[in-house]
Amino acid sequence: MQTQQKLLDFYEALRLVLEHTGRLPVERVPLQEAQGLAVAEDVRAQFDTPPFDNSAMDGYAIRSADAEVGREFRVVDEAPAGRPAERDVGEGEAVKIFTGGVIPAGADAVVPVEGTSGWGESFELRKEVAPAANIRRAGEDVREGDVILPAGTEIGPPEIALAASQGYGSLPVYRRPKVVVLSTGSELVQPGERELAPGEIYDSNSFAMVAQAREAGAAARKVSPAADDAAALRTAIREALGEADVLVTSGGVSMGEKDLVREAMHELGVERIFWGVKLKPGKPILFGAREDVRVFGIPGNPVSAMVCFELFVRPALVKMAGREDRRRPRIRVYFDEEVKNAYGRLHAMRVRLERTRRGWRATSVGAQGSGLISSLTKADALAMIGPETGGVPAGEEVEAVVLREDVLLRRSGAERC
């Protein structure tokens, strides 16, 4: 077994991940499944909306030329939404109309019922009515042929509404990436299943990484963890490879005799693109490909697993889905005190962020061990402390990857409604 690693620079490793990751094929998905995906080609309006002139108010459709205050009108028909009137509106006549009702021929204005003596077979006009009052014109929302959703648009609730209003039951999108998460390790027990025996721990990584994948907009599921056993591992990986665009394994990629993931992947034809990155946490990460499946062998330490997911898997997933706009924001941060880095690797340090007059101040969340899951619940960002100079002096800025994007709102002074 290979026990020496040539560690890759982090940014070079990320470049390789992105270089080996492309957009997934375009497919049409039902509207209700399109949320969060990117429109893959321009979508055009198939007709004007609204499709017809219609009333903005409950009231009467009349001829504005007749609209003298005090005049009596005869109601000749009605036009509720969905059922146009059969009669035209002649002089001194009105059609009872409700919001969304088709404006009948002859009428050019709607008087709200509050501007009349009320509902009835006839009414007296009590308020002036200008031509075109309370009419929503055909095509005032969108015009036939307009590009309503340009390629690349994120599909959110307003885009879904617009597409539905144009009769689209499905939209062309870059397919949502399918992620399968496979934890490895004989010590793992599923939470909620039973109490732990000595030496066992609960499998938190597969839950964490499914959540991370979903948060990145992918469809993700976990499969049963595989024991540290070559045959079991091979079977589990083979099955997962058959179902995924992205396979993420956790554990078993380091130097131990029970670290069998690399070998299993090799045997199953996964081409290794890199193994080992000059990064803390996350050093033993493996990245490979088999045909269209991208494979991340992520270290088992829970913080390493989640940080590797953030820094490598997430950028790949959002690229596959055409949603590069969902890459994490990067900002410059400073520390009040010197921060040392004796790891000899780029330290993705868990920090809190605070907005000051100088900019963004980063403060370590505390101990940075790779097993300290609770530390991640306190982290707003990963401050990238380079190994070259042994750390970063007080006040000097470094790059940080923002994990909790709502902290950026703190700068804007925005309040929540």
Ligand SMILES: Nc1nc2c(c(=O)[nH]1)N[C@H]1C(S)=C(S)[C@@H](COP(=O)(O)OP(=O)(O)OC[C@H]3O[C@@H](n4cnc5c(N)ncnc54)[C@H](O)[C@@H]3O)O[C@H]1N2
């Ligand atoms: N001789 C060396 N030992 C180690 C090295 C090294 O370079 N030489 N690297 C260390 C680093 S850095 C890391 S990171 C870890 C990663 O090791 P593995 O990917 O092989 O992970 P495991 O050994 O399987 O597990 C590590 C740790 O994480 C726990 N774990 C595993 N899976 C889960 C899970 N699904 N949920 C929660 N916790 C999990 C596992 O019990 C171990 O405690 O290797 C160092 N060793």
Ligand code: MOO
């Ligand atoms: O790289 Mo390991 O992830 O240092 O703990």
